Ligand code: PMP
């Protein structure tokens with residue numbers, strides 16, 4: 001019975017969001033922005049809705065979006081992509097990841113994962129028959145231990161999942177880390193599934209470097225983006241994959257039986273969105289960075305000192321001094337949502353083995369209006 005999907009717990013994001021609603025808490029748990037999203041992209045979606053067809057789009061996605069994905073790769077990273085054979089639209093990055101795992105993993109294959117890890121990877125990898133080989137980043141800087149990374153690879157390694165920028169550690173991998181990963185992927189003739197949904201949220205002058213751009217990696221990487229993050233429209237569930245034909249072909253075969261396709265008007269609006277000028281992408285990053293600074297400063301002011309946040313829209317803090325004896329991060333988050341009226345997410349939820357995971361850290365999402373961030377900190381200040 002242990003291998004049944006029904007034996008999995010409900011995702012921490014849903015659990016915390018339900019508790020937030022139940023207790024009328026300010027929800028800084030689940031990661032989603034609370035503004036409306038960019039008007040030009042919304043307009044493009046509503047126009048496209050009245051501009052048929054509204055029937056099944058092509059299985060790989062509408063040509064406009066696939067062309068826009070190819071152009072986006074070239075514009076931001078200099079990657080030359082054939083939109084017809086090397087791009088695919090998915091129903092959110094989540095479905096794209098599922099299609100990658102179902103297509104590329106055979107039972108018994110080993111999959112290298114970097115912990116803390118985004119919570120949908122593990123159940124899907126296990127369901128595909130993969131054997132997880134976790135490598136832990138070392139908190140609070142979340143340093144990549146190159147020795148541990150190397151030890152996780154073997155002749156049985158099929159792929160590594162690299163989430164960069166990384167949720168929940170808010171880490172942007174540096175070139176040395178990427179080079180080490182690339183070297184191992186090549187040495188063991190493996191692949192990399194690159195979850196790059198936060199590609200446009202790198203702060204303090206950092207630039208996102210897709211693993212795919214490193215020497216010899218073009219043929220070994222699939223990279224995944226999401227309109228949810230890039231246009232602050234998480235409910236749309238439009239994702240996009242870029243990869244060499246020999247990988248995308250089997251991935252498309254899995255995708256065809258998962259969802260087949262994605263709402264056509266949303267695809268066309270995202271195509272428009274990806275073509276916006278630099279001021280859109282710079283503005284998104286700058287506004288998120290300002291929110292990061294606002295929340296960090298305010299949390300530090302009440303003794304919740306945030307660690308460095310290099311990217312994504314999450315901040316995590318060391319809550320140790322506020323934990324009651326025997327209390328871990330999860331119990332603390334439950335106490336905060338019910339008693340302080342603020343939802344956060346326990347970082348231990350992002351580990352395979354919770355029992356040995358660090359249990360002092362909690363994650364806040366700062367992609368919220370300023371008054372919401374201020375209101376949350378006020379509640380925390382009153383409570384703690
Ligand atoms: N990967 C990571 C690292 C995420 O944080 C998220 C959450 N938004 C996703 C994938 C899922 O993206 P989507 O909503 O496009 O399925």
Ligand code: GLN
Pocket residue numbers: 013014029030031032167
């Ligand atoms: N990616 C979001 C987060 O990390 C959650 C997405 C979801 O709830 N599935 O909070």
